[in-house]
Amino acid sequence: TNALTALAKAVDQLIIAIPTLGLPPVLKAQLERLVASLAPVHKLLNDAAALTKKIAEIISFVQGLDPSNLSIRASFDWRPTMHNFPDGPQKDALFYIAPDGMVLSIDARASGKDGVGVDVLAQLSNFGLNLFPGASLLNIGIDRLSFRASNGRKPEVDVVMNGMAWQGVLGFIATLEELIPMDGFADPPYVDVAPSRIKAGFDLALPSIAVGVFALENMSLGADVSIPFLGEAVTVGFYFCTREKPFRLTVMCVGGGGFVGVRLSPKGLVLLEMSLEACAELAIDLGVASGSVSIAVGIYLRLEGNDGSLTGYFRIRGEVDVLGIISASITLELSLTYDFGSGKMIGRASISIEVSIFMFSFSVSVSCERKLAGANSDPTFAQLLGIADDGTVPDPGAPDGGVPAWTTYCLAFAEV
Numbered sequence: 001t002n003a004l005t006a007l008a009k010a011v012d013q014l015i016i017a018i019p020t021l022g023l024p025p026v027l028k029a030q031l032e033r034l035v036a037s038l039a040p041v042h043k044l045l046n047d048a049a050a051l052t053k054k055i056a057e058i059i060s061f062v063q064g065l066d067p068s069n070l071s072i073r074a075s076f077d078w079r080p081t082m083h084n085f086p087d088g089p090q091k092d093a094l095f096y097i098a099p100d101g102m103v104l105s106i107d108a109r110a111s112g113k114d115g116v117g118v119d120v121l122a123q124l125s126n127f128g129l130n131l132f133p134g135a136s137l138l139n140i141g142i143d144r145l146s147f148r149a150s151n152g153r154k155p156e157v158d159v160v161m162n163g164m165a166w167q168g169v170l171g172f173i174a175t176l177e178e179l180i181p182m183d184g185f186a187d188p189p190y191v192d193v194a195p196s197r198i199k200a201g202f203d204l205a206l207p208s209i210a211v212g213v214f215a216l217e218n219m220s221l222g223a224d225v226s227i228p229f230l231g232e233a234v235t236v237g238f239y240f241c242t243r244e245k246p247f248r249l250t251v252m253c254v255g256g257g258g259f260v261g262v263r264l265s266p267k268g269l270v271l272l273e274m275s276l277e278a279c280a281e282l283a284i285d286l287g288v289a290s291g292s293v294s295i296a297v298g299i300y301l302r303l304e305g306n307d308g309s310l311t312g313y314f315r316i317r318g319e320v321d322v323l324g325i326i327s328a329s330i331t332l333e334l335s336l337t338y339d340f341g342s343g344k345m346i347g348r349a350s351i352s353i354e355v356s357i358f359m360f361s362f363s364v365s366v367s368c369e370r371k372l373a374g375a376n377s378d379p380t381f382a383q384l385l386g387i388a389d390d391g392t393v394p395d396p397g398a399p400d401g402g403v404p405a406w407t408t409y410c411l412a413f414a415e416v
Contacts, residue, residue, distance in 0.1 A: 004052060008045040011038055071111035078104040082127075085266075090130075095266045097127035117151045129236075129266055138264060139165040140236065147198065147227060155193055157200035159225050197228040201237075215250040218257075235270055237263040246275065254280045258298075272303040291320035307341040327356045336372070345372045 015038065018031045082101050084093035105121045123146035130139050143160040192199040201224025208217035223238045239261035241247045246257040258276040262269075277298030284291055293316070300311040312335065319329035331352045338345050350367035 004045055004049040008042060008049060011042045011045065014038070015042070066112075068112045071109065071113075073110075074108045076104075076106045094130055095127070096130065097124065101126045119148070119150045121146065121148045123147075129264065138167065138262070140264070145225070145234070154191065155198055157191060157198055157225065157227065159200065196230075197226055197232075199224055199226045201225065213252045215248075217248050218245060219247045220245060233265040233267050235263050235265040237261070243273070243275070246277075253282060254278065256298075269303060269305070272301070272308075274301045275299070289320065289322045291318070293318040303340075309337055309339045311335055311337040325358055329354045346370070347372045 015035050018028075018035055021028075021031075023031065079100065080102060081099050082097045083099075084090060084097065085095040086093060090096040101124055103121070103123050103125075105119075107119045109117045123144060124142070125144040125146075127145075128139065128141040141162045143162050144158065146156075146158045148156040148158075190201060190203075201222060203220065203222040206219035206221060208215070208219070210217070218241070220241055221239070223236070226235045226237070228234070239259065241257075241259035242261065243259055246259045248257045249255060256276070256278040259273070261271070261273045263271045275298065277296055279294060279296040281292065281294040283293075296313075296315045298313055300313070302309050313333065314335075315331070315333045317329065317331045319327070321327040331350075333348075333350050335348045336345065337348070347370045348367065349369075350365065352363065352365040354363040355361065
């Protein structure tokens with residue numbers, strides 16, 4: 001400010017002194033033009049000096065503030081009125097919810113002492129899923145489903161259920177409801193955070209049961225809730241054992257195993273998998289020779305969206321070993337699969353034979369597949385030939401616009 005003010009005063013003195021000097025006309029004219037050009041600069045210098053005074057005042061005001069005591073806070077609460085889907089009474093709705101069952105709350109803070117912080121809470125309460133109205137498989141009532149994210153802490157998923165009703169074809173697993181803790185999703189054993197979704201759930205290993213010749217082991221139970229960030233719907237999954245770790249049931253020489261898994265969303269059934277198998281095995285060892293034979297029979301059901309399949313299979317295996325020099329085994333497997341989407345019944349059979357003699361071994365495997373019933377998706381013979389409803393094949397060159405279909409078919413094999 002002082003430097004700009006001194007320069008402005010010097011310019012003022014120069015402008016005043018030049019006209020008073022006794023100078024030659026040529027030099028005086030040049031200096032007068034210089035004074036005229038200095039007039040805008042003189043105004044700018046005076047304005048700049050005034051501006052620096054204002055800046056000094058602002059700096060003095062800011063320096064008197066204590067930023068640690070300053071804070072800004074903004075919040076937003078959204079509580080829309082919710083409706084069942086489809087709209088109507090609860091018993092006919094796929095998704096039902098209380099009118100005040102949704103809240104979205106965002107709180108943002110900024111202060112010199114605590115920095116910047118954001119707290120986001122989204123919650124659905126007093127709602128449920130009825131899968132599916134008219135042919136219900138499962139009814140799930142949920143007290144609350146909430147998600148919270150805050151600075152400096154992991155995201156929290158809190159799910160509290162108030163009951164499940166297994167219905168229809170899933171009624172046989174109703175006893176699982178007694179084993180599933182309805183509050184197991186609140187502060188669950190694991191929370192998996194990915195760029196596309198948050199998954200919260202728990203896994204329980206159940207104790208083995210053995211009474212006399214009866215043994216049930218390798219049992220497990222689990223459930224999870226998957227909350228996607230965009231696009232997809234919230235899904236809930238339950239399982240009793242898994243494909244990789246099925247339960248084992250043994251009664252004397254007869255054993256078996258299986259698993260059940262289901263995943264559901266408000267849009268419908270996502271996936272249902274179920275497998276049950278029974279197996280009997282007998283082995284004998286005579287010292288110089290040993291052998292065994294096993295027979296297994298089972299079913300496998302898979303429903304995925306509007307598609308699915310049901311498979312029944314039978315497998316028998318026998319093997320024999322003589323002094324470790326000669327060994328042979330044979331495996332025969334038969335399966336019958338019904339595909340719900342195409343309406344086809346597909347049968348498969350395979351047989352494998354392995355023989356080992358001293359240092360030599362060979363194996364033979366033969367398999368075949370037949371479609372035993374159903375051809376809903378295959379074109380008919382008439383469709384392959386392009387036969388019209390009147391029994392002719394369209395031919396623009398024919399007098400009547402078409403020729404008999406059988407004639408056209410036979411001419412296709414005639415020599416030209």
